[in-house]
Amino acid sequence: MTIPITEITRIVGKDHVLTAPEELHCYGYDASKMKARPECVVFPGSAAETAELLVLANRDRFPVYPRGAGTGMVGAAIPSGGGLVVALNRLNRILEIDAENMTAIVEPAVVTGDFQKRVLECGLFYPPDPASLQFSTLGGNVAMCAGGPRAVKYGVTRDYVLGLEVVLPTGSIIRTGTRTMKGVVGYDLTRLMVGSEGTLGIFTKIILRLIPAPEGVRTMMAVFPRLDDAANAVCDIIKHRIVPSTLEFMDQPTIGVVENYLHAGLPTEAEAILLIEADGREALLDEDASQIERLCREAGADAFKTGRSPAEREQLWKARRAISPALGQIRPGKINEDVTVPRTLIPSLIRFIQGLASRHRLTIVCFGHLGDGNIHTNIMLDRKDADERKRAERAVEELFRKVLELGGTLSGEHGIGIAKSPFLELEVGRDGLAAMLRIKQALDPLNILNPGKMFVPNRAFFGE
Incomplete structure (x- = not known):
């Protein structure tokens, strides 16, 4: 396989082509920590240039890997075959x-956080809020169907994508969807493309739906001696027709490691902390906050705080934002799974994970989005320890099987990429997987665009 550098340079200009080894290295990894060096990096300036590149790739049969900001967690942007x-x-x-x-x-x-600020200046709101929003791009968010804490009330990225301009793997350009809220002409190609992880097309324009910005926000923290009571409180809140914008959760191991990191006086004896945020009309927010406190205390919370000012709210968020840096105290590496189950079954899942950690002699900490059942399960490990890697690998497979048994899904946010590809068939079944492969083959007959993602087993996320 030879990359035709001269022709690529003709398409985009010499200032937009990288071939030096030190430059290529920067585009060979993402947040998954997997690595593979491409043979060339190119920066197209239009849909037409992108299409020309793909026509060239089909002619010479070299792989093409679309890339946004590289913040993905499953290796979906890794150039695993060079190219x-x-x-x-x-x-x-x-x-x-x-x-x-x-x-x-x-x-x-366009960086997600920058876009949110711009539309807020117009009195509008773009709700999807992945943890990487200050760095991740809207194209990457659409490719992975990114979520975030606000999904419990507002949904995920796919709920805001009205249409796309897409360069297909063969180099043709299509436009999907509409600029209107309604549109049911033909197959829903927009939904097909959202979450396709760069395997079916490269997005060059995105039409997004916006909503009015909420007038105000209240942030609350509830402390529960028992995990089951925290899960019950979440169900009670929603049953009472209050849908907070955020319902975040920290389990006891997470509380302990964050307290050791921050020394903020967190109650390390508690089995769960909920971070709850409500937004909407100012006239109703205090009543909602009062109702949420009452329901949490009735469910068993023994402490509750409400932050009204930006400073008070930021103080309550401080513990949640400290989780990722705090985890480095436990082990140098981690496998961060984003499994999701019906929220009423979260206590069952957490108890299973506690047993999993004991059986495999691992430290596993859980936190995440209790409101939509999306729990980030972090298996802490040293990747240089071969025995620990093997135990972690067995734990991941057991976790996935349990999640599916509970009626859940292997990924609520991060996607499949390379990391979860060995397990895709567990969830979608043989016939479901075959249907997906037929779609891929129809749009990308030569397997040019982002090959080796989603469908091909690979254990690279264990450092092997």
């Missing part, structure tokens, strides 16, 4: 914000 990385950095414009119709048109390299 060409198509980095979309130059397509970084907010093309339109239509405040009257509450829509926006953006290019894929």
Whole structure:
């Protein structure tokens, strides 16, 4: 396989092609910590240039790997077969914000957090809030169907994508969806593309739905001696027709490690802490906050705090934001799974995970989005320890089987990529997997675009 550098340079210009080893290294990894070096990195400046690159790839049969900001957790952007990385950095414009119709048109390299600030200036709101929003791009969010803490009330990225401009793997350009809230013409290609992890097309424009910005926010923290009581409180809150924008959870091991990191006076004897945020009209927020406190205390909370000012709210969020850096105190590495189960079954899942940790002599900490059942299960390990890696591998498979037994899913946010590809068939079944492969083959007959993702078993996430 030879990458035709001269022809690629003709398409995008010499200032937008990288071939030096030290430059290629920067585009060979993502947040999954997997690594593979491409042979070339290119920065197209338009859909037409992107299409030309893919036509060239089909002619010469070299693999193409689309890349946003590289914040993904499952290796979906890794150039696992070398080839060409198509980095979309130059397509970084907010093309339109239509405040009257509450829509926006953006290019894929717009940073999510920057976009949220821009639309907020117009009195509008773009709710999807992945943890990486200050760095991740909207194109990457769409490719992975990113979620975030606000999903319990507002949904995930796919709920805000109205349409796309997509360069297909063969180099043709299509436009899917509409600029309207309704549109049912033909197959829903927009939904097919959202969450396709760069295997079915490269996005060059995205039409997004916006909503009115909430007037105010209240942030609350509830401490529960018993995990089951915290789960019951969440169900009670929603049953009472209060849907908080955020319902975050920390288990006892997480509370302990964060307290050791922050020394903030967290109750390490508690089995669970809930971080709850409500937003909406100011006239109703205090009543909602009061109701939430009452329901939490009735469910068994023995402490409750409410933050009204930005400073008070930030103080309550401090513990949740400290989790990732705090985990480094336990082991140098981790496997961060984002399994999701019906929220009423979270206590059963957590108890299973506690047993899993004991059986395999591992430290496992759990936190995440209790409101939608999406629990980040962090298996702590030293990847240099071969025995610990093997125990972690067995624990992951047992975890996945239990999650499916509980009616859950292997990924609520991160996607499949390389990391979860060995387990995809467990959830979708043989016939479901075959259907997905037929779609891939129909759109990408030569397997040019992001090959080796989703469908091919690979244990690279254990450092092997």
